[in-house]
Amino acid sequence: MDGVTANQLSGGFFVGLPNPPSAHTHLEILVNSTTVVSARIEDETVIGFITAVSDGVSCAYILHLEVLPAYQGHGIGTALVQQMLAKLRHLYMIDLVCDPSVQPFYERLGMRPVVGMVVRNYGRQSCDPMVPGQASWPEESWMPLQKAVFWFQAGSVKVAVSYAAYGSWLGIRVTAG
Numbered sequence: 001m002d003g004v005t006a007n008q009l010s011g012g013f014f015v016g017l018p019n020p021p022s023a024h025t026h027l028e029i030l031v032n033s034t035t036v037v038s039a040r041i042e043d044e045t046v047i048g049f050i051t052a053v054s055d056g057v058s059c060a061y062i063l064h065l066e067v068l069p070a071y072q073g074h075g076i077g078t079a080l081v082q083q084m085l086a087k088l089r090h091l092y093m094i095d096l097v098c099d100p101s102v103q104p105f106y107e108r109l110g111m112r113p114v115v116g117m118v119v120r121n122y123g124r125q126s127c128d129p130m131v132p133g134q135a136s137w138p139e140e141s142w143m144p145l146q147k148a149v150f151w152f153q154a155g156s157v158k159v160a161v162s163y164a165a166y167g168s169w170l171g172i173r174v175t176a177g
């Protein structure tokens with residue numbers, strides 16, 4: 001992504017995410033990806049992008065594909081996928097995860113559906129950096145879907161034990177009240 005700035009990524013990507021990455025984090029996502037293809041207009045604003053990570057030898061995963069709503073329906077998404085598949089064509093395995101509603105879009109481009117498994121840490125959706133040495137995790141970073149709370153009575157004190165996935169960490173928190 002030579003020369004792309006966070007400013008050029010401020011068009012409103014990650015539509016529909018309640019806690020989207022900032023433009024700066026978006027830039028980090030692009031810089032850290034193995035392969036990126038972008039669509040840009042004259043003033044260099046990015047209007048669409050696709051990213052993949054790869055071991056370079058055998059496999060690649062396509063992680064993000066998005067075209068800004070105002071530019072959808074003009075073949076940009078198709079061109080981004082075609083260019084990415086062309087860049088990765090030396091590999092055995094090229095995978096991505098999508099909703100069933102988007103499968104026809106990818107099937108037109110030669111991909112086929114399979115069954116997969118995923119984890120989603122919704123508390124990490126914005127991808128904001130973790131603070132080094134942080135003693136406890138911010139409440140909003142706890143992943144609601146995997147949080148479980150067990151209550152038990154210890155004498156006159158009610159104790160709550162909860163756990164949550166935080167990035168690659170699994171945390172346990174005990175609160176008494």
Ligand SMILES: CC(C)(COP(=O)(O)OP(=O)(O)OC[C@H]1O[C@@H](n2cnc3c(N)ncnc32)[C@H](O)[C@@H]1OP(=O)(O)O)[C@@H](O)C(=O)NCCC(=O)NCCS
Binds near residue numbers: 075076078079104
């Ligand atoms: C999916 C997306 C990238 C397609 O980009 P686009 O530039 O609008 O796509 P194209 O103009 O190349 O569309 C080509 C064809 O795919 C169809 N298509 C586009 N988006 C589709 C979708 N979400 N589901 C099913 N079909 C879709 C179009 O109707 C068009 O069909 P046609 O040629 O018969 O008219 C875009 O809709 C988008 O950014 N969506 C939000 C993010 C998203 O869902 N990304 C995919 C994550 S897996």
